[in-house]
Amino acid sequence: MPSPRLLLVEDDLSLAELLQYRFEAEGYRVISTPDGDEALLLAEEQAPDLVILDWMVEGTSGIEICRRLRRGKGTAHVPIVMLTARDAEEDRIRGLETGADDYLTKPFSPRELIARVGAVLRRVRPALAGEMLEVGDIRLDATSHRATRRGQSLQLGPTEFRLLKFFMEHPGRVFSRVQLLDAVWGTGSDIELRTVDVHIRRLRKGLTIENSTDPVRTVRSAGYAFEAV
Amino acid sequence: MPSPRLLLVEDDLSLAELLQYRFEAEGYRVISTPDGDEALLLAEEQAPDLVILDWMVEGTSGIEICRRLRRGKGTAHVPIVMLTARDAEEDRIRGLETGADDYLTKPFSPRELIARVGAVLRRVRPALAGEMLEVGDIRLDATSHRATRRGQSLQLGPTEFRLLKFFMEHPGRVFSRVQLLDAVWGTGSDIELRTVDVHIRRLRKGLTIENSTDPVRTVRSAGYAFEAV
DNA sequence: CGCAATTGTCATAAGGCGGTAACGTTGCGC
DNA sequence: GCGCAACGTTACCGCCTTATGACAATTGCG
Numbered sequence: 001m002p003s004p005r006l007l008l009v010e011d012d013l014s015l016a017e018l019l020q021y022r023f024e025a026e027g028y029r030v031i032s033t034p035d036g037d038e039a040l041l042l043a044e045e046q047a048p049d050l051v052i053l054d055w056m057v058e059g060t061s062g063i064e065i066c067r068r069l070r071r072g073k074g075t076a077h078v079p080i081v082m083l084t085a086r087d088a089e090e091d092r093i094r095g096l097e098t099g100a101d102d103y104l105t106k107p108f109s110p111r112e113l114i115a116r117v118g119a120v121l122r123r124v125r126p127a128l129a130g131e132m133l134e135v136g137d138i139r140l141d142a143t144s145h146r147a148t149r150r151g152q153s154l155q156l157g158p159t160e161f162r163l164l165k166f167f168m169e170h171p172g173r174v175f176s177r178v179q180l181l182d183a184v185w186g187t188g189s190d191i192e193l194r195t196v197d198v199h200i201r202r203l204r205k206g207l208t209i210e211n212s213t214d215p216v217r218t219v220r221s222a223g224y225a226f227e228a229v
Numbered sequence: 230m231p232s233p234r235l236l237l238v239e240d241d242l243s244l245a246e247l248l249q250y251r252f253e254a255e256g257y258r259v260i261s262t263p264d265g266d267e268a269l270l271l272a273e274e275q276a277p278d279l280v281i282l283d284w285m286v287e288g289t290s291g292i293e294i295c296r297r298l299r300r301g302k303g304t305a306h307v308p309i310v311m312l313t314a315r316d317a318e319e320d321r322i323r324g325l326e327t328g329a330d331d332y333l334t335k336p337f338s339p340r341e342l343i344a345r346v347g348a349v350l351r352r353v354r355p356a357l358a359g360e361m362l363e364v365g366d367i368r369l370d371a372t373s374h375r376a377t378r379r380g381q382s383l384q385l386g387p388t389e390f391r392l393l394k395f396f397m398e399h400p401g402r403v404f405s406r407v408q409l410l411d412a413v414w415g416t417g418s419d420i421e422l423r424t425v426d427v428h429i430r431r432l433r434k435g436l437t438i439e440n441s442t443d444p445v446r447t448v449r450s451a452g453y454a455f456e457a458v
Numbered sequence: 459c460g461c462a463a464t465t466g467t468c469a470t471a472a473g474g475c476g477g478t479a480a481c482g483t484t485g486c487g488c
Numbered sequence: 489g490c491g492c493a494a495c496g497t498t499a500c501c502g503c504c505t506t507a508t509g510a511c512a513a514t515t516g517c518g
Contacts, residue, residue, distance in 0.1 A: 079352070096344040101352055102331065103345075115325040116332075123308065123330055123352055157464055174374040195466055197506065202465095219374045220474075220505065221387040227373075386475060423495090424477055430497065431476095449485070449494065 004121055004128045007048035008032040009039040009065065010083070011057045019052070022110045023117075036060030040068055043075045047187055049128055050121060052113070053100075055084035055091065063098055070099040074182065079120045083108070125169060133168040136215060136228030138207065140168050149209050156206045159184070163203055167216075167226030176223040200224055233350055236277035237261040238268040238294065239312070240285075248281070251339045252346075265289030269297055272304045279350060281342070284313035284324070292327055299328040308349045312337070362397040365444060365457030367436065369397050378438050385435045388413070392432050396445075396455030405452040429453055 006023060010016040011034040020030045031046055033039050036057045043051060051069065055062040062082060069075045082100045084091055095103050101120050104113055121128050127142040134140075138154075140147045147154040147164060156164060162184050167175075175183070177196040185191055204216050213229040235252060239245040240263040249259045260275055262268050266289055272280060280298065284291040291311060298304045311329040324332050330349050333342060362369040367383075369376045376383040376393060385393060392413050404412070406425040414420055433445050442458040 093340055093344045096341075096348045099348075099351075101348055111322055112325075115322040119325045119328075119330055120352075122328070123349070159465070172373045174372070192467060194468085194506090198466075198508085201507065201509095218506070222374055225373060388476070420476095421478065423479090426495065427477075427497085429495095447495070 003027050003029050004049040004125070005029045005031065005046065006117070007039065007043055007046065007051045009036065009052065009057055009062070010034065010054045012054070019110060019113070022114065026114055036062070036065050039065055040072075043069055043078065044072065045187070047074060047182075048078065049125060050079045050081065050117060052081050052083065052117070055082060055095070063095065066095070066098045066100055074187070079124045081113070081117055081120060083113075127165055127169055133165065135168050135171045135226065137212075138164075138168070138215065140165055149207065149212065152209050154206055154209075157202065159199055160203045160206050163199055164207075164226075167224075170226075172225060172227050174219045174223050174225040179223065196224075232256050232258050233278040234258045234260065234275065235346070236268065236272055236275065236280045238265065238281065238291070239263065239283045241283070248339060248342070251343065255343055257346075265291070265294050268294055269301075272298055272307065273301065276303060277307065279308045279310065279346060281310050281312065281346070282329070284311060292324060295324070295327045295329055310342070310346060310349060312342075362394065364397050364400045364455065366441075367393075367397070367444065369394055378436060378441065381438050383435055383438075386431065388428055389432045389435050392428055393436075393455075399455075401454060401456050403448045403452050403454040408452065425453075 006028050008016060008019060008023075008030055010019065010032070013034065016032050016034065020032050023030050031042055031048060033042055034057060037060050039051075039053070039057070040060070042048075053062045053065060057065075060068075062084075066080055066082065069078060069080065079101045080099065081102045081104065082095045083104050083106060084095070085106045092103050092105070101124075102116050104116065122131065127133055127140070130143050132139060132141050138147065138149045142165060145161070147156060147161065163180070166180070166183050177193045180196050181189055181191055181193070200216060200218075204214055207215060215226055215229050217225045217227060219225060235257050237245060237248060237252075237259055239248065239261070242263065245261050245263065249261050252259050260271055260277060262271055268280075268282070269289070271277075282291045282294060289297075291313075295309055295311065298307060298309065308330045309328065310331045310333065311324045312333050312335060313324070314335045331345050333345065360370065360372050362371070367376065367378045371394065374390070376385055376390065392409070395409070395412050406422045409425050410418055410420055410422070429445060429447075433443055436444060444455055444458050446454045446456060448454060
């Protein structure tokens, strides 16, 4: 199972260290910063799987970071868990309405934070939590690195597998070639856009079994989408 | 936008009534039961979009319901928000690890519950939480790049789709050809004004299904407007 | 090292889509 | 009812987007 990558934004250094230690013990990789502005940069560059965000940090406030992450192109869908020292209901609601996925009040136990992060990730990125993805008659098990269709095992190259996994994590949504390159090949990969077409074709070929329809929909001038048939 | 359907499992009847009232005021449809076993049946039959579950209810306990929902074929992916009177950390963690998506301790404010339910739904079913345009019997989902009318999917070219999207973002307003060119084709596009007519025609054609009226209104010497029928 | 699998790129084919012009139709003032 | 102006409709052609197959470079592995 791939270890999920967290971005931890917390200016209380002893707490940050403790959390980093605990999360790493749970098999997460942790990027940590006490600074709000740097957090935005890191979120963009590193594309973490989840952000843990203190309400009050240096530089830019937590809620402002939350808003900017949601507005940012590459970070709009990163799940966010907010932490705060204040137990004001207003704050909690504002946090959630700004787009946070969960919200904890200090003092909290690391175990609960870990449980909540796990719950959010299970929901958003099932593959990261070791769960089986299922869309239509296609199944993908990230842990054993296997994909099947109607029980029949599919033969896919590494890139096709990653592409399929990404699609199955976001069924129905249309992704541009650039988005696919960022998500599947990695941000900043200097790859020809048209290469995506080729891999889409290879994926389609790999997904074909007897009497099967094509789950990959071409959306002209927009990109591709994956959906149950 | 179709209103999300909630299954509320709560045996404190006055609280259940209050919550039902508040959620309905927010545009949700609510199915309510105080009984654990009945909840399982309802979840299966009604396929709600989200379940709000009290930890301690009659019949079968909340955590057991949670577990069974997760195991059930049709209900394995229903998001679950748990409520509990006890603020024991152990319970919260067990709840989250059992598969709940969120967890609230009584007493809580209805507003916070509503905010959390909204956050979970946004995450799980983006289509239920906006991002979906709806005018009359026509729906447009930008995320999946789909347009439907009375459930029937519409076939539109890229430009028609952009045009429809723009219209649906500003229903009822009249736009001149120049305005439409700027908005849909982009400012500075050097396109013949009358070309708009042709695309209006193509859009009208694409929006036609059996017994449908034309949602595009021609305003002589002014432009076009889009409105519910 | 040799072989097979994989991957990124390109050239070419296929096809849809868009812009334009030309012509038909409708509405409006007189 | 006439004439003009605005709008509707159609057909066409060129272009842009996508599909596909081939190929060389690279990688992994025995």
